[in-house]
Amino acid sequence: MDVIKTLAAMRSARIRLKEPVGLVPTMGFLHDGHLSLVRRARAENASVVVSVFVNPTQFGPSEDLARYPRDLPRDLALLSGEETDIVFVPDAAELYPTGFATWVAVEKITERLEGSARPGHFRGVATVCTKLFNIVRPTHAYFGQKDAQQALVISRLAADLNMGIKIITLPTVRAPDGLALSSRNAYLSTEERQAATILCRALHLAEEKWRTGEFRAATLRRKMVDLIKTEPLARIDYISIADSKTLAELDIVGAPALVSLAVYIGKTRLIDNIILV
Numbered sequence: 001m002d003v004i005k006t007l008a009a010m011r012s013a014r015i016r017l018k019e020p021v022g023l024v025p026t027m028g029f030l031h032d033g034h035l036s037l038v039r040r041a042r043a044e045n046a047s048v049v050v051s052v053f054v055n056p057t058q059f060g061p062s063e064d065l066a067r068y069p070r071d072l073p074r075d076l077a078l079l080s081g082e083e084t085d086i087v088f089v090p091d092a093a094e095l096y097p098t099g100f101a102t103w104v105a106v107e108k109i110t111e112r113l114e115g116s117a118r119p120g121h122f123r124g125v126a127t128v129c130t131k132l133f134n135i136v137r138p139t140h141a142y143f144g145q146k147d148a149q150q151a152l153v154i155s156r157l158a159a160d161l162n163m164g165i166k167i168i169t170l171p172t173v174r175a176p177d178g179l180a181l182s183s184r185n186a187y188l189s190t191e192e193r194q195a196a197t198i199l200c201r202a203l204h205l206a207e208e209k210w211r212t213g214e215f216r217a218a219t220l221r222r223k224m225v226d227l228i229k230t231e232p233l234a235r236i237d238y239i240s241i242a243d244s245k246t247l248a249e250l251d252i253v254g255a256p257a258l259v260s261l262a263v264y265i266g267k268t269r270l271i272d273n274i275i276l277v
Contacts, residue, residue, distance in 0.1 A: 020139035058124030
């Protein structure tokens with residue numbers, strides 16, 4: 001496994017990689033959700049590249065860039081056990097040198113949900129993914145369903161700009177109690193970690209009510225709100241029941257529909273979702 005830090009070295013190494021090439025973009029502090037993407041990439045490609053880069057341009061001024069969890073030695077140890085060919089670990093100056101002034105913006109689907117709650121977030125995501133795609137030139141790129149809107153944005157980006165990359169979205173990996181794996185779970189205290197299961201419980205409640213004949217989105221949202229309010233440590237940012245492709249909010253819920261939410265547990269903001277099919 002080669003650990004590469006510069007664009008020049010990455011481009012040189014890319015020439016030697018066997019095709020097809022799978023790319024797994026990450027911000028590090030890896031967990032089993034990330035590793036599931038790496039394993040799928042390994043199964044489907046002759047070469048696997050994993051990027052580890054905490055992208056500053058997708059964080060807002062008051063967000064957690066400075067304290068976002070990082071542990072590169074641990075990440076490298078995990079990736080060495082997954083037959084990773086290259087780990088690309090650039091620093092911010094490498095990807096955003098002095099004078100950088102070009103941005104990529106995906107419209108419409110970025111105006112809702114995380115895009116509304118975190119202005120500028122998806123401009124940063126789309127820009128860094130475009131740069132990584134141009135540098136690594138993968139055949140396939142792998143993302144997790146936990147960040148459902150991000151996966152839609154990157155799929156739209158790759159299609160609209162004719163990148164010729166297949167974007168693959170894999171199911172959310174969960175802890176035994178249902179909590180979606182996330183690097184930000186590291187922020188949670190023991191009490192908050194237990195409280196955080198309210199997110200998946202609310203999603204499962206909506207799914208249960210929908211499957212038993214409740215198709216009114218307003219009613220499903222209300223039931224989710226009522227459940228989340230029973231958890232004193234939880235504070236709702238948003239709850240959405242939307243078309244799974246356009247993210248337009250629904251009045252009557254058919255299939256497929258994306259049920260998603262952002263909830264603060266203490267000071268930690270967590271997101272999760274399910275697709276009703």
